[in-house]
Amino acid sequence: MSTPRSIGIIAGSGVYPETFVRAARKAEPTARLVVVGFEGETRPDLEKQVEAYQSVRVGQLSKLIKFFVKEGVTEAVMMGQISPKNLFMLRPDLRILMMLAKVKKRNAESLFGAIADELAKDGITLLPATTFLDENLPSAGHVSGPAIKPRTLEDLEYGFQIAKQTSALDIGQSVVVRHGTVLAVEAFEGTNACIRRGGELGRNKDTVLVKVSKPKQDFRFDVPVIGPQTIETCAEAGIIAIGIEADKTILLEIDAVAKLCAQHKIAIQAL
Numbered sequence: 185m186s187t188p189r190s191i192g193i194i195a196g197s198g199v200y201p202e203t204f205v206r207a208a209r210k211a212e213p214t215a216r217l218v219v220v221g222f223e224g225e226t227r228p229d230l231e232k233q234v235e236a237y238q239s240v241r242v243g244q245l246s247k248l249i250k251f252f253v254k255e256g257v258t259e260a261v262m263m264g265q266i267s268p269k270n271l272f273m274l275r276p277d278l279r280i281l282m283m284l285a286k287v288k289k290r291n292a293e294s295l296f297g298a299i300a301d302e303l304a305k306d307g308i309t310l311l312p313a314t315t316f317l318d319e320n321l322p323s324a325g326h327v328s329g330p331a332i333k334p335r336t337l338e339d340l341e342y343g344f345q346i347a348k349q350t351s352a353l354d355i356g357q358s359v360v361v362r363h364g365t366v367l368a369v370e371a372f373e374g375t376n377a378c379i380r381r382g383g384e385l386g387r388n389k390d391t392v393l394v395k396v397s398k399p400k401q402d403f404r405f406d407v408p409v410i411g412p413q414t415i416e417t418c419a420e421a422g423i424i425a426i427g428i429e430a431d432k433t434i435l436l437e438i439d440a441v442a443k444l445c446a447q448h449k450i451a452i453q454a455l
Contacts, residue, residue: 190216192257192308193234194248196264197225199411203436204263205233207316218255220248225266242266243276245283245299249306260303262296262405263313265374293354293398296405312403317434324430327452329445332425336392337453339364340427343394344455351398357408358395360423362386376417383421393418394427394455401432410452411436412444419448430454 189212195201205217217234219226223241231237238251252260276284283298300310314321326332332340343361346369351357356370360382368382375395382391395408410428418426428435433454435441445452 187256188214188216190218190256190258191311192252192255192260193217193219194260194262195219195221195226195230196266197222197227198264198409198413199227199436200263200265200409200434201230202227202233203320203434204261204316205230207320211316216255218252218257220251222266226264241275243280245302246277246279249279249303249308252303252308253306258307259309259311261311261313261315262299263407293402293406297402300404310404313405313407314403314434320434320436320438321431322428322433322435322452322454324454327428327435327454328442329425329451330449332451332453335363336390336425336451339392340394340425340453340455343392344396344427344429347394347396348399351396354398357398358393360386360391360393360421362389362391367391375414379414379417379421379423383418383423386422388422391421391423392425392427393423395433396429397432403432408433409436410434410441412440415441415444415448415450418450419444423450425451425453427453427455 193201208215208217218236219230219234220238220240223239236255240247283302287294287298303310339361342364343359346366347359350369358370358375358378359366360368367385368378370378379393397408
């Protein structure tokens with residue numbers, strides 16, 4: 185009898201980890217799902233949905249890896265966010281201190297890449313964060329909400345060009361545009377803060393959000409994600425349309441997103 189596949193999940197905040205759990209159950213019903221969650225970040229009810237669970241503080245890399253090894257994990261995914269305030273309250277263990285000493289550029293790609301290298305030292309391969317989630321990657325075209333007017337589509341296409349450039353510079357993957365003017369560019373504060381700032385500058389009217397992948401996106405981590413919380417934040421900020429990159433942006437809780445888009449008259453277009 186073969187040993188069931190054990191997949192590790194490094195789970196941050198939000199519904200992304202739960203979405204992966206449901207998709208993994210559907211794709212591989214016999215797989216064991218082993219989660220490491222973060223104190224103050226990961227949803228507590230995730231523990232009830234998996235075979236094994238360990239809570240750690242942000243920065244306890246050694247504890248995370250030891251738990252995966254004990255549970256027989258040889259493959260893992262990384263998904264969900266860690267809030268910036270918790271990154272500044274980081275209490276690193278010796279293993280992550282040694283890792284950080286080798287990292288010259290401390291952006292998302294270099295830091296997560298270094299973590300992937302540490303996992304590999306213990307025989308754990310980091311899989312793409314899109315694993316099992318093909319149904320959550322919209323193809324090009326209209327996705328949800330009302331039909332998009334030509335002027336709005338122009339703003340989305342312009343925002344797409346700008347976001348591709350800012351993401352290539354590791355500044356951010358989202359921008360807010362109104363009538364051909366860039367109002368806000370995402371930086372360390374995250375997408376929701378960028379949306380609120382752009383909405384305020386656009387007087388909560390006729391603004392659009394565009395979110396893209398990096399030109400050389402490593403799909404093991406930092407994949408662009410849109411979910412119900414994004415739609416709610418856009419509604420509060422007066423965003424009328426969202427542009428996402430086709431086949432490279434994860435749409436969480438698709439039915440809930442469609443309902444919210446209809447309710448708030450926000451269109452989503454995959455570019």
